Amino acid sequence: MTLEQISPPGRLAEAGEQISAQELALAARNHGMPLEAMRADLTPPGLHYLLIHYDIPFLEAAAWRFAVTGLVGRPLTLDLAALKAMPARTVRVTMECAGNGRARLEPRPVSQPWLVEAVGTADWTGVPLRDVLAAADLGPDAVELVFTGADHGVERGVEQDYQRSLTVADALDQDVLLAYSMNGSDLAPQHGHPVRLIAPGWYGMASVKWLVGIEAVGAPFTGFQQAVAYRVRRDPHEAGTPVTRIAPRALMIPPGFPDFMSRARVVRPGPVVLEGRAWSGRSPVERVEISVDDGRTWATAALDPSGGHRWAWRRWSLPWSPSPGEYVLSARAITADGEEQPVDQAWNRGGFANNAAQRIPVTCLTGV
Amino acid sequence: MTLEQISPPGRLAEAGEQISAQELALAARNHGMPLEAMRADLTPPGLHYLLIHYDIPFLEAAAWRFAVTGLVGRPLTLDLAALKAMPARTVRVTMECAGNGRARLEPRPVSQPWLVEAVGTADWTGVPLRDVLAAADLGPDAVELVFTGADHGVERGVEQDYQRSLTVADALDQDVLLAYSMNGSDLAPQHGHPVRLIAPGWYGMASVKWLVGIEAVGAPFTGFQQAVAYRVRRDPHEAGTPVTRIAPRALMIPPGFPDFMSRARVVRPGPVVLEGRAWSGRSPVERVEISVDDGRTWATAALDPSGGHRWAWRRWSLPWSPSPGEYVLSARAITADGEEQPVDQAWNRGGFANNAAQRIPVTCLTGV
Incomplete structure (x- = not known):
């Protein structure tokens, strides 16, 4: 088989079609938050929702590095100790999956079949992204930052590392973090250990996990997760509009x-x-x-x-x-x-x- | 509607019937372990499988008490401090849901639709149950211990607190624990906070969570989870055999x-x-x-x-x-x-x- 055969295009469920074996396999991996967990301000560890596109990478904190490259005056490579040596900030964030509510749609798009429970709230601690960008001397020609995660897979025929971008304006918000701690503990593997992006107010796809690189680029990013996936479309052939901030x-x-x-x-x-x-x-x-x-x-x-x-x-x-x-x-x-x-x-x-x-x-x- | 109408009998899926909305709602709550987590000896917090029959009770550790009653010479009521004052034991346990593999069956019993991922391994710390039973002076007429959890719901028309029993012989195994710690941390709400039973080698239904009582009884327990559910039957009307220890x-x-x-x-x-x-x-x-x-x-x-x-x-x-x-x-x-x-x-x-x-x-x- 070819990658295209292994990884077919998206589809809608037929009228009356129930949940498929593939949707079930995703639901067994990517868990929601039992709604009674809303008794607590902070979601108890292990009950925060999870959506992982490919496999969880198990990265060693001691070996981890991330590079800031592209349109910067001073390219950087940081390890965890260097990141932790910078001033930290903690932000309480309710994160929600962009696909929350999908399985309640009629007709149903066939993908991770969320009902309403793809949400959770945590205190994230890390370094404001803008401080790292300042240290790298972000250039005036940069229009977006592209974030690369260590998770690797294929999606609709495109083999890829997970990548998303933010505009420079969005990236410079003081609450956008390179986070290394969740509720006071090191990140668990499934939440992006050792370092992930946290983009408060955005659907979860923006908060790239297992971060290995940030590239400053001079034109809008057109990677799969930005230009193909995570677009609001009614017709499969339209460009659509990007999925961005969390609806009430x-x-x-x-x-x-x-x-x-x-x-x-x-x-x-x-x-x-x-x-x-x-x-x-x-x-x-x-x-x-x-x-x-x-x-x-x-x-x-x-x-x-x-x-x-x-x-x-x-x-x-x-x-x-x-x-x-x-x-x-x-x-x-x-x-x-x-x-x-x-x-x-x-x-x-x-x-x-x-x-x-x-x-x-x-x-x-x-x-x- | 009556409880019986709200809570119908078990059924098998029709030939070709895919996963129902009810099965999906269970799958969204009760999560499995992504198989790549088997890289670790101990399942990372939050990736251990979960099966919760009703809602997660959120119990306050400070207010928690449990009673040892029935055929004992010295009925006891213990709080968490009293339990922690007793000698502790730690046991590494691979726990698996009795229903693991259910959704791969043909025809498929309609219930929590596990594929193969309902498993996890943890170090559990607590007090050997036999030490608590000795302190209560377990009587010679006792044949079983009945364990009651704080979770409450209805199942096939029967309103109940979750209850299971062990024979006295099984309960006296040195590795059966009243556990208050999982991998060195207090139990998370979804794992039975503040105290649960751990019955190593048994499918998970035996390890009653949110433990509030133990009763020593003189005849085999015939409660719902013992005599109706968790029985191996091919015909709905046979008594069946009990589900007990984990198959290889x-x-x-x-x-x-x-x-x-x-x-x-x-x-x-x-x-x-x-x-x-x-x-x-x-x-x-x-x-x-x-x-x-x-x-x-x-x-x-x-x-x-x-x-x-x-x-x-x-x-x-x-x-x-x-x-x-x-x-x-x-x-x-x-x-x-x-x-x-x-x-x-x-x-x-x-x-x-x-x-x-x-x-x-x-x-x-x-x-x-």
Whole structure:
């Protein structure tokens, strides 16, 4: 077989087609965050979502180097000790996969089949990228920085190391980090050990893991992950628009208890506090609204203070006191700019940024 | 709706039926171990497999108590400090879900859809259960110990806290622990924080998480997870036999690099070391055999020493030097007792203990 045969083009599922063996294999590797983990400000280690395009590289911290090359006055090669010797910054970031919500789309793009759980929040510590670029004397002709990871594979026929770029303007944001620590510990292998990029507010594809190089370039990067993948398209032949910052989303911790197999939720009559988290990589979340009648009416939830964490989710809560019967619970986020999380799907061929509001069917049983 | 309607009986998938939305929701919560993690003796935090029947309880360590009751001379209530004051023991354990391999069965039992990755290895530290039972003066009439976890849900119509039992003989094994530490750290919420049972050599369902009680009973336990679930049956109406100790299995790290979507593997001509791990909760693994021709011929791999870790996987390796072409790679474990991991499925309605050998199609491309 050739690489093209091994690695066919993207496709949409047929009407009524369920999850394929290939989608299942991806779901078994790339795990989501059980929604009850939203009880914690910081996602417990091991529950943060993971999306790994190829295999996890297992890099030795002692042997790791990364190079800053291209349109810079002073090309650099740094090791971990040199990076850690520079002033550090910690940023709390809610990261979400660009494909979150994909498996809820109709028709369904065939890829990693996320429902709503591809999210997590962590404190990332590292060196602001702009300090490293200053040390390398970033040249005036540079328009983008191209970040290369150590993960290697083939995708739609293109063999590649994972690469993404940021514009110089985006890269110079003080919160963009070369991170070597997650919640105070060294990065785990699956989170980019020993060093990864963190681009707060962006979907996760921008935060290149297992970083081995940064190249300053004089023209927009046209690599696979920038120009082919991670584009919003309705037609397969259009150029599309790039996937960039995280669309507003609120999620609820499903109340009560579940059935093992169906995950259907059961509550008993009486007071229960509905709670969850809301975030946006665009304008900040300003309001969260909750429906218990499948979107017919909405009530405004209480929103906890942000604590100064611009890029982290915020907790919301709303008391509820159901009587016996059937309910469908939803939450939606509205930003300071007035962007409203939709109830209906935002369909595109790649299945990106589908922030259609969650729907949680709940049965309130009679009595105890 | 009633609990019975919310929580229907188990079923088998129809011929050709792909993975359902319910199975996908389970797969998004309960993650497997990416097979490349077998490079490490200890599974990196966050990559150990997880199977959680209901929701993860978030228990406060300071408020946690557990009671030893029933047929004991001295009923006990212990807190975490009291448990940690007792002599500790550390045991390295390869744990595997009883349902590992289920989604490869034909016909497929509809439940958590594991392929082969529901496994992980950790150093667990805690107090030998037998020391706690001695402190409680376990009575001569006790035949089993029933362990109750804090996780609550409904399963096939039965509302329950998760409960499993061990016979007194099994419970008194020196390696059965009340564990409060995993790889030297406090247990993460998803691994049973603050205290769980660890029953080395048993499938994971025996190692009850979020432990809140132990009751010594005078007759075999007939709770749902013992008498209804976790039984090997071919007919839905037979009593079946209990799922107990882990069947022998060898797994291989897929060589080369993958296609993102299909996970198909690509290698280039020349030497590569095939490697992986093998384990058994029954008689120890004594030999691992590798096939590169879809099971027609087998070669014996080198097996690393056990390092005295009776309950942990052992690394195996075998050099391979493919020429361009198509291959199907498999590994199988054989125990000291002569139990041989099968190439074909061991089918049962619950989809338990299917240790059919892994099949990894690999393309060796021409040249560089």
